[in-house]
Amino acid sequence: MISDPYSILGVSPNASDDEIKKAYRALSRKYHPDSYADNPLADLAEEKFKEVQDAYKQIMDERERGQSSSAGGRGGFGGFGGSGFGGNGGYQSQSSGTDSVELSAAANFINSGRYRDAINVLNGIGSRDARWFYYSAVANAGIGNNVQAMNDINRAVSMDPQNPEFRNFQNQLQFRTSRYQGNGQGYGRPPMSTGNCCCDLWIADTCCECMGGDLCACM
Numbered sequence: 712m713i714s715d716p717y718s719i720l721g722v723s724p725n726a727s728d729d730e731i732k733k734a735y736r737a738l739s740r741k742y743h744p745d746s747y748a749d750n751p752l753a754d755l756a757e758e759k760f761k762e763v764q765d766a767y768k769q770i771m772d773e774r775e776r777g778q779s780s781s782a783g784g785r786g787g788f789g790g791f792g793g794s795g796f797g798g799n800g801g802y803q804s805q806s807s808g809t810d811s812v813e814l815s816a817a818a819n820f821i822n823s824g825r826y827r828d829a830i831n832v833l834n835g836i837g838s839r840d841a842r843w844f845y846y847s848a849v850a851n852a853g854i855g856n857n858v859q860a861m862n863d864i865n866r867a868v869s870m871d872p873q874n875p876e877f878r879n880f881q882n883q884l885q886f887r888t889s890r891y892q893g894n895g896q897g898y899g900r901p902p903m904s905t906g907n908c909c910c911d912l913w914i915a916d917t918c919c920e921c922m923g924g925d926l927c928a929c930m
Contacts, residue, residue, distance in 0.1 A: 723822045
């Protein structure tokens with residue numbers, strides 16, 4: 712039995728039957744032995760073809776028995792809430808060719824909560840469009856790398872500013888970051904006090920200089 716048949720087909724566990732069939736047919740055509748006649752990759756293609764067949768059969772059998780509902784039960788995406796990200800069948804790739812299969816695999820890992828696996832897949836993709844940066848943002852947020860997540864989602868939005876999915880995630884990530892900062896330092900007050908006003912002033916000046924300002928020119 713295949714441990715994760717959805718990743719073989721490059722689809723989300725939340726994908727519909729039609730989406731799974733579409734992915735299965737596309738991969739079957741891609742790896743069909745007839746397409747690799749007299750090709751040195753024929754054996755590898757045949758092995759991949761059989762793997763695709765087995766994965767599809769396993770998914771369909773599980774769904775018929777009603778056992779697939781738990782496969783996509785991991786929501787939240789690192790605390791952001793599943794309803795805002797992939798509510799319509801999970802993350803779906805919109806690229807083409809090999810990159811599409813790899814992006815779908817990354818999306819499947821994200822939907823399964825396997826964020827580091829998703830990052831590993833994404834790092835192997837050469838063509839990085841707006842959706843690549845979106846997936847990278849979600850995966851990095853899932854492992855708590857919020858700085859990289861913010862950089863990636865900002866890049867995704869700049870590349871595709873009209874995409875509501877990207878902007879929605881950007882807004883929620885910004886809200887999460889601002890809430891974290893607000894809890895850490897209150898309403899404009901320094902995050903800590905040493906009990907010595909001179910030391911506190913020195914700390915505040917150092918922070919300002921790090922941000923490009925200068926609270927006290929003499930320091």
